[in-house]
Amino acid sequence: MLLTGAEILVKSLIDEGVETLFGYPGGAVLNIYDSLYMYKDKINHILTCHEQNAAHAADGYSRATGKVGVCLATSGPGATNLVTGIATAYMDSIPIVAITGNVPKNLLGKDSFQEVDIQGITMPITKHNYIVKDVNELQKTVKEAFHIAISGRPGPVLIDIPKDITSAKAEYKNMDDIEISNKEFRVEYEKIKEVAEMINKCKKPLIYAGGGIISANARNELKNLVEKINSPICTSLMGKNSIESYHPLNIGMIGMHGTKASNLSATKSDLIIALGARFSDRVITDQENIKDAKIIHIDIDGAEINKNIKSDASIIGDLKEVLEKIIPLVNEAKHEKWNLEVNSFKNLEEKEVVDGLTPEFFFKILNKKNKDNLIITTEVGQHQMWAAQYFNFKNDRTFISSGGLGTMGYGLGAAIGAQIARPDMKVINIAGDGSFAINCNEFATAVSNNLPIITVVMNNNVLGMVRQWQNLFYDRRYSQTTLNRKTDIVKLAEAFGGIGFRVVDRDQLEDVLDKALNSKKPVIIDYVIDCDKKVLPMVAPGAPINQIISE
Known part of the structure; x- marks a missing residue:
């Protein structure tokens, strides 16, 4: 059966069991998007606000399920916008397949409009990557990419496809007829x-x-x-x-x-x-x-x-x-x-004695509300560490966070992927006000797709983790870490079409959490905490791990 490269790609994704794809269209991938339209009953495409979050969503989808997450972007800036998400997955060994379009083969290497060497750019941050220059190789490439992504130590694989390959035609084969090498580990x-x-x-x-x-x-x-x-x-x-x-x-x-x-x-x-x-x-x-x-x-x-x-x-x-x-x-x-x-x-661990709104108090109440149906995603910073320290996890694949790369702006995109992957669970994204501002536009994606994600902003008006280091190691020279932003987070949530709450007193939290957990719409909770609240205990960088800073 003769099919275009775009049709071969989409049918190959279906053969690999792909049900959801995160992406953003552009000129170099128009043929692919046309094929996705034809197969929209087989693959659910989620349109993100930014390509970086398409990669983060594919990553969150993978972490929540153990399956390969898939994202798609056009050439040039579309492809480069995926890079941070691909690097995030690479550092944490998460299996995703990133698909990019490129200019036609005859324009490669000529500084054509929206052309980048995305294969060269992503070489250090992928397990393997391809540029497909023969439509007859496309189907096998897709099968290999999925196998490489999930086998051994998992990780991201990139497939770059010039536009003329997506319009060229080739014979579509039975997937069982395509052989790929398989490395086996024999333990002595x-x-x-x-x-x-x-x-x-x-x-x-x-x-x-x-x-x-x-x-x-x-x-x-x-x-x-x-x-x-x-x-x-x-x-x-x-x-x-x-x-x-x-x-x-x-x-x-x-x-x-x-x-x-x-x-x-x-x-x-x-x-x-x-x-x-x-x-x-x-x-x-x-x-x-x-x-x-x-x-x-x-x-x-x-x-x-x-x-x-x-x-x-x-x-x-x-x-x-x-x-x-x-x-x-x-x-x-x-x-x-x-x-x-x-x-x-x-017995040496400190217990919370501080009144007022604290991260410890938030997670104490959230733990009380948890019915083992919560997935926690995080941005990166103090709030990430507080979530790791104070939330009680029971099940696997319920803590989704950027570890190795430490990507601020990761959590909301990952939450979208996780919520789509696990509609039976409630996804809560723990953010700081600094991380939240980086990718808060993705809240529009949650609203558009009726995803009841809760984003909790630990709002201390500073870049908390960097400020903590400035406090401890830079003699309190707070260079560019005080935000002083005038953004009304509650109104922002409402402007996007979601629900916003602000918590400034302990007595408010339980009621707000009840409303948020029962909401069918995306929610943002503005949880106001002190700017000098630190993540403790802490070991200074390079210090022995038994030299512990407690206060």
């Missing part, structure tokens, strides 16, 4: 046995879980290991959903804004078991900090092994499969003395 039994023996010999284990647990769907296996060896577990920001927040062995997030229990336990442990996590600069910056611990590192990506912290034993492979093989070989253990020591670290 001797390595499994070595790791199990190290776990059996240790006296003070600490499990450090990252986002790889979520990607590998290895949450049950992780919990089985934690409970079998009765080990305390800490998580990275990306690993927040790897185990329930309130599990008795969960001692919280580790690192710069981690709990005292996690940070101190790492310095006292004799064996750290890192699972699907990289030792980033926000976790541990110097191996001297954990010199008494042997390190087991298990990850799908061999490039992460020994990159930042040297391991004593390592396994490269799928976490679910590896843990399934390790667990039968480890002995049940109690580690009672060690857990008593860890619990003594827990």
Whole structure:
């Protein structure tokens, strides 16, 4: 059957199970959009206000489901507007396929109108990328792109398609007739046995879980290991959903804004078991900090092994499969003395004593309202850390945040993707007033698509995290971090067609949350807090993780 390249692309997406596409049209992708019109009963296209948010929405869709998210943009500025979203997905190992149009082949390299080398631009921030110069290769390219995005360590893949390829015709094949290479991981039994023996010999284990647990769907296996060896577990920001927040062995997030229990336990442990996590600069910056611990590192990506912290034993492979093989070989253990020591670290955590509106109070009330039907997305900054510190997560894929790249403006686009992916859940985007201003126009997309997203703006009138660093490390020289904006966030919500609330007193919050949670329309809550409220505890950049700033 002869089809145009645009038809081949759309039918290939349908064959890959794509039901939703986030994008923004333009001249170079008009043929694709014409085909999308013809197949609108098969693929739901969400028109965003900005291409960056199409990428963020595809990312949020993927994080909420585990499927490949898809976004589409035109050539030139449309393509470059995707770059931040692609880099965000790349840093957090999120599988998305980004499709861009380009000028016709005969105009490539001639500085044509709206031409950029998007393949070259995105090379460092994609697992793989393509420019399709033969319509006969398009169908196979799409299949390969989806396979690469989701296999091994997940990540973004870009397909750039010149406009004349979308109008050229080729034979459409049965997808089963298209073969692609498949890399298999074979884990050596001797390595499994070595790791199990190290776990059996240790006296003070600490499990450090990252986002790889979520990607590998290895949450049950992780919990089985934690409970079998009765080990305390800490998580990275990306690993927040790897185990329930309130599990008795969960001692919280580790690192710069981690709990005292996690940070101190790492310095006292004799064996750290890192699972699907990289030792980033926000976790541990110097191996001297954990010199008494042997390190087991298990990850799908061999490039992460020994990159930042040297391991004593390592396994490269799928976490679910590896843990399934390790667990039968480890002995049940109690580690009672060690857990008593860890619990003594827990008792060092400060309790909230401040009156007035605080992040702690907000999440205390939200936790009370939570019926395990909430997905939390965040922008980036203090509010992001408060959400990670104070919200009680039960289920996986319910915390969606930009970890590695730290992209301000990420949360609302991601919330749109997550809400479309999971209409059975209520999505709440936690924002700061600085991050909110970057992409608040995407609230129009939520309104246009009747998405009952709640955006909570922790409004302190400053760029809070940067101000916090200026306070602690720059002798309170608050250069360009006081916003002094006159924007009325409640009126802004109403102008977009949504609902706005302002909370300035504790007595208001519960009623406002009830109304927001029961609303069928998008809501923005302007939650006014003090500009000097800090994210604590904190470890200064480059400092040992047991040197903790508490006040």
